[in-house]
Amino acid sequence: xxxxxxxxxxxxxxxxxxxxxxxxxxxxxxxxxxxxxxxxxxxxxxxxxxxxxxxxxxxxxxxxxxxxxxxxxxxxxxxxxxxxxxxxxxxxxxxxxxxxxxxxxxxxxxxxxxxxxxxxxxxxxxxxxxxxxxxxxxxxxxxxxxxxxxxxxxxxxxxxxxx
Numbered sequence: 001x002x003x004x005x006x007x008x009x010x011x012x013x014x015x016x017x018x019x020x021x022x023x024x025x026x027x028x029x030x031x032x033x034x035x036x037x038x039x040x041x042x043x044x045x046x047x048x049x050x051x052x053x054x055x056x057x058x059x060x061x062x063x064x065x066x067x068x069x070x071x072x073x074x075x076x077x078x079x080x081x082x083x084x085x086x087x088x089x090x091x092x093x094x095x096x097x098x099x100x101x102x103x104x105x106x107x108x109x110x111x112x113x114x115x116x117x118x119x120x121x122x123x124x125x126x127x128x129x130x131x132x133x134x135x136x137x138x139x140x141x142x143x144x145x146x147x148x149x150x151x152x153x154x155x156x157x158x159x160x161x162x163x
Contacts, residue, residue: 010078014077014078014137015077017140018122018126018136018137019123019126019127021140021143021144022118022119022120022122022123022126022140023119023123025115025116025118025119025122026115026116026119026120028115029045029049029052029112029115029116029119030049032045032108032112033045033112036108041108044106044108044109045108045109045112047109048108048109048110048111048112048113048116049112049113049116051109051113052112052113052114052115052116052117052120053117053120055113055117056116056117056120056121056124059117059121060121060124063124063129067129072129073129073130073131075130075131075133076130076133077126077127077130077133078133078137079130079133079134079137080134081134081137081138081141082134082135083138085134085135085138085139085142086138086141086142086145087142088142089138089139089140089141089143089146090142090143090145090149091146092142092143092146093142093144093145093146093147093149093150094146094147094149094150095146096111096146097146097147097150097151122136122140
């Protein structure tokens with residue numbers, strides 16, 4: 001019975017948690033865009049959002065075009081977990097939120113571009129392509145840990161972002 005519960009929990013993390021974090025990246029990109037008070041800041045982030053979508057389309061066409069020629073990979077969804085990648089990405093997640101308020105409009109647009117592209121590509125790659133799932137799983141877990149640690153260290157931070 002205990003093994004079945006652990007397997008169920010593991011399958012939940014693999015099949016639900018990781019894709020949900022990638023979708024949450026898109027949600028928070030839109031939330032950051034709507035929360036911008038300065039019109040220039042908002043326009044830059046909106047351009048970054050659509051540039052991230054376009055970059056995803058370019059990479060999607062390139063990758064799927066390769067697979068049509070050479071065949072799709074047939075890898076398992078779980079390919080391992082790398083603790084070093086998780087810890088490094090936790091630091092990135094922690095410090096990315098620390099510098100968010102001081103970000104210039106240009107950097108905010110580039111940040112949104114990267115967030116949108118990585119979210120879309122992460123979903124595609126993790127669920128369908130599956131060649132780097134060890135890295136994707138490790139990065140997602142680490143980034144979420146870093147972000148939650150940032151909110152734990154600041155008073156009311158998580159409550160503020162969820163409102």
